[in-house]
Amino acid sequence: MTKQLSKVSSCSVTNFLISPTGKNESMDIRTAQLTQFLKEELAVPADSIPQVLEQCKNLNRLPVILWQKKLVTLAQLDRVLIWLEGFVTQAA
Numbered sequence: 343m344t345k346q347l348s349k350v351s352s353c354s355v356t357n358f359l360i361s362p363t364g365k366n367e368s369m370d371i372r373t374a375q376l377t378q379f380l381k382e383e384l385a386v387p388a389d390s391i392p393q394v395l396e397q398c399k400n401l402n403r404l405p406v407i408l409w410q411k412k413l414v415t416l417a418q419l420d421r422v423l424i425w426l427e428g429f430v431t432q433a434a
Contacts, residue, residue, distance in 0.1 A: 372429070373395065375429070376395075376404075376429070377391050377395075379425055380394075380408075383421070383425075384413075384414055384418050384421065384422070386408070386413050386414065387413070390411070390413055394407050394408060394411065394413065401426055401429070401430070404422065404426065405419055405422045405423055405426070408422060
């Protein structure tokens, strides 16, 4: 998992900030995909997701915040890292 974490954190994910204004359509699509993944695949409570996304400012912090808030298990954290790696690769 450490290897995956370093891969994700070394990617340039600061370009994929979560936009609360919704002005960037591609960002809205990515946010929707991320929200869907968290809700449907990991059963993160829907009311927690906006708070988590607002706190993380960029995707580098997402796994840490999910873990700190005890919204994901260790196995789920690994899935988040793998998903984010694919998410960043698709966007590049």
